[in-house]
Amino acid sequence: MMQTLREGYIDNQHPRDKATPSGASRFNPFTMGATQPTTSVNLASSFSAPPQPFFEDSRPSDSSVYLDLASERQSMRTSHRDLEHELLQSMRSLDLMPKSHAVSNEIPSIFESVVAGGSMAPLPQEKQFFILSSAGKPVYSMHGQDELVMGLMGIVHTVISYFKVHNTKMHSIVNSCGNHVKQKFVFLDKTPIILMAMSSREESVNDLLQQLDFLYSYLICTLSRRQLTRLFSKRDNFDLRHFLTNTDFQNLNHICDSISNGFNPDFLLGALRCLTLRKSTRQTLHSIMLAQVQHPDVAAQRNTILYGLIVAPGGQLCSVLRPRGHTLHTTDLHLLFSLIFNQFQGLQDDQELWLPICFPKFNSSGFLHCYIRLLAHENPQKKSKKTPSPEALEASVDAQHEGAHKLVSSKPALVLISAQKESFFALKKIGQGIVSELHNKNLLEQIEAASTLGFTMADIPAKFVHHFIYKSKKHVQYIMPRLDDLDLYNMSASDDARSTFSANDENASVENDPDPINNGTSDAKVRQKAYLYKLMRYYTHIRNNAMDESGSAFNRSTLTFVQWSNDGMRLNDLPQGEEVDTLCLAWLTPNFELFLICNNGVSDRNTILKSAKNIVDWCRKNEDRLFVKNGAVF
Amino acid sequence: MSSRKKNILKVIILGDSGVGKTSLMHRYVSDKFSQQYKATIGADFLTKEVTMDGDKVATMQVWDTAGQERFQSLGVAFYRGADCCVLVYDVTNAKSFENIKSWRDEFLVHANVSSPDSFPFVILGNKLDVEESKKVVSNRAAQDMAKSLGNIPLFLTSAKGSINVDTAFEEIARNALQQSQADADAFEDDFNDAINIQLDGEPSSCNC
Secondary structure, three states: OOOOOOOOOOOOOOOOOOHHHHHHHOOOOEOOOOOOHHHHHHHHHHOOOOOHHHHHHHOOOOOOOOHHHHHHHHHHHHHOOHHHHHHHHHHHHHHOOOOOOOOEEOOOOOOOOOOHHOHHHHHHHHEEEEEEEEEOOEEEEEOOOOOHHHHHHHHHHHHHHHHHHHHOOEEEEEEEEEEEEEEEEEEEEOOOOOEEEOOOOOOOOHHHHHHHHHHHHHHHHHHOOOHHHHHHHHHOOOHHHHHHHHHHHHHHHHHHHHHHOOOOOOOOOOOOOEEEOHHHHHHHHHHHHHHHHHOOHHHHHHOOOOEEEEEEEEOOEEEEEOOOOOOHHHHHHHHHHHHHHHHHOOOOOOEEEEEEOOOOOOOOOOEEEEEEEOOOOOOOOOOOOOOOOHHHHHHHHHHHHHHHHHHHOOOOOEEEEEEOOOOOOHHHHHHHHHHHHHOOHHHOOOOOOHHHHHOOOOOEEEEEEEEEEEEEEEOOOOEOOOOOOOOHHHHOOOOOHHHHHHHOOOOHHHHOOOOOHHHHHHHHHHHHHHHHHHHHHHHHHHHHHEOOOOOOOOOOOOEEEEEOOOOOHHHOOOOOOOOOOOEEEEEOOOEEEEEEOEEEEOOHHEEEEEHHHHHHHHHHHHHHHHHHHOOOOO | OOOOOOOOEEEEEEEEEOOOHHHHHHHHHOOOOOOOOOOOOOOOEEEEEEEEOOEEEEEEEEEEEOOOOOHHHHHHHHHHHOEEEEEEEEEOOHHEEEHHHHHHHHHEEEEEOOOOOOEEEEEEOOOOOOOOOHOOOHHHHHHHHHHHOOOOOEOOOOOOOOOHHHHHHHHHHHHHHHHOOOOOOOOOOOOOEEEOHHHHHHHHHHOO
């Protein structure tokens, strides 16, 4: 079926010599044990005789079925008696596999182990982050109080010292039991700061390193590398916790929570999510920003403004204003958006923020200054909720709606960035110009509509696909079909942090009121949270199945299927009675990455590949709508 | 800030193998003593809440290092950022007493402390409970040594008999806190690290 693809996305022949020994065997699209899909894959690579016929018997022949013989020979030394036995078992299990023909719209839960009470909440011991100083003094820990984890931090310090003394390139420890990886510990030494991540999930070492780098980047973002070094250069025993503020700890909590328990492909993909807008709408946004910058007054003082951004809730990029030849790094923007949408949502519409931020990837030793303003479309605010009036009923409905709206979807934001500390008024003027143009052209309504509506699977001719993520490598942006209430869920974790501004927030009462919508749907919210968390783990897994631990793809182009099925043996690990027959696909090429999850019960790979191709075609055709391409360049 | 975190005091214990570093730490932290000798591998980490002078609360992070030579390569990495260094000798072991000075020098070489002259050390002469005939280090000699090294506080202790251990550690905590706070002086937190950006690097890019 691969041959029917005319476009060169797939390497038709996987070059055997290119494939890395450890990874090549993972190309096998074959049925795996429900909870430990990789187990069987490792079996295959350790098995002495090429088990190809077996796979071809059980699956339609497929050119992506491919085994690396060299790797098998290499790993023959490992005791394969047990493995043979296990393999035999899994062969048998294939026959037992229940052939469910019912296609459901829900995807099964395969990652959560059922905790007492049937709760599927993520376990705290599945994930831990430590930040400590090079002297071994605690700075931050995700779980557990500093006093409790201090001893563990001593051990982390010892491990790092060991790596240093022995001058190893190693920065991770994998604790595995047989083929099953139990925990991964990843260390990042950024003297005078040490970071450690522990995970017992599907994340690769590289994923965890990226997460640590993001936490470290947050510290730099708030302190700057120069200041951090200065603080510790005076004294190695410096206690950084005294220098960080409560807000910093809240933000660190939020980042860890969002990395660990949220649906946040930004970190996984290292890309920004882009808001789907009409080509003409986006063009207008660009030209509005450009017009302000090219205004003679502004143009006269060239270094005033560096960057401009319009960003929709959830960090969805709408428009970028940038100087020719300069771009901002994804991590820097993630940090900025994380601050805006978690810390500053309490800002009033007419409030402006002037904030020094260090963008670690742009320049880690100094601060840029950000003018931040939330954008609400001109809807005269009704604050009459508590004042009885002739239109009391109407007003209260409105107020309720507004309150709910505030929680459900946050507001878009305008960010203008300058390198000059004194340029607030210059940027304010530019900002006002942009805001009034946005109002005049009714663009805010369009942005808001787009950020709540997005697109759905129904817009794309892709049969049997439950959900997908498409990343355009060129734009370092990704898109995905709308997930209902994503904002509702993602924001819930940050309620504490968002109250930063509530003290001077006139609408604080609205926020503090028991929210009718929030309470009424708390069950739905829990379910939604579990669903999104599940989705995220699928994506993490399928992505890492197509990549090695260091995060690079095995080949220039890779197409991988992963399938989970009830194999009759591991049913105990599954939520009771759940039928599992889930197919996922990861497709990596130099131009894009596509990850898709099929509806439960779908196993026809030809159809899925066709759907995948349709998605890719659709994304390419609609590139102008889906991505910010060049942005407004001045 | 109201919710200020408790101070953390990093205390490192050094001394020859078998002088009772681990026993002292266990006596202090959990008030227990074991007859058995078990060499420390690398280091042990224990924490204890301490209250000094009635109101000052801190968390003491005790780094009990290995005295044995073969673990020394890692040892020096532990010294960094200590708030107080405890030097332990065995009153029945003359060699361990003579080595106090070299442990101190070793610490100062590797710990990278800002002012070596004022860095707080405490010397503990352990195993005070043994019978007089076995003691080979006289109190006088110990006091002279403590004085010569810069008036270092000296305590004669017994982890086994629980003599003087709490008193000694209270002194250690006090010294460590002093050291740790000596540096709470103002850090200038300006955001003056402006980035110098020249957008006009390529004049052709300006089309205005």
